[in-house]
Amino acid sequence: MRIGEAARSLGLSLRTLRYYEERGLVRPARGEGGQRWYAEDDLRTVRHVRTLLAAGLGTAVIAELLPCMRDDDGHPAPACAELAGRLTQERDRISGAIADLESARGTLETIIAAAPAAAVG
Numbered sequence: 001m002r003i004g005e006a007a008r009s010l011g012l013s014l015r016t017l018r019y020y021e022e023r024g025l026v027r028p029a030r031g032e033g034g035q036r037w038y039a040e041d042d043l044r045t046v047r048h049v050r051t052l053l054a055a056g057l058g059t060a061v062i063a064e065l066l067p068c069m070r071d072d073d074g075h076p077a078p079a080c081a082e083l084a085g086r087l088t089q090e091r092d093r094i095s096g097a098i099a100d101l102e103s104a105r106g107t108l109e110t111i112i113a114a115a116p117a118a119a120v121g
Helices: 003-010 016-022 040-052 060-067 081-114
Strands: 071-073 074-077
Touching: 003 016, 003 040, 016 040, 040 060, 040 071, 040 074, 060 071, 060 081, 074 081
Parallel strands: none
Antiparallel strands: 071 074
């Protein structure tokens, strides 16, 4: 299917699909005149990219991981043993960021609690 049809079926903008292509995340075939043609595998890859983005991974990390991913009933799954280690690193990075945010929230809660009652809104 052409890029417009692919974008509609995925609920994405043309710009987003082009961005994914620029980042090496998807490589649709090219027809006459350079038109992009998306196969079902390309659509599946884009769905996996969206899942991994939602999990907090950046596009550079996703580009690194995609060659070692397989489809598991519509969800990305590791296909190489070493991928679990890389995913663990990313999970630990996200856990650290969550801890930092929780600490910042705790600091703000302490400051808010010390404010005069009329100032708290």
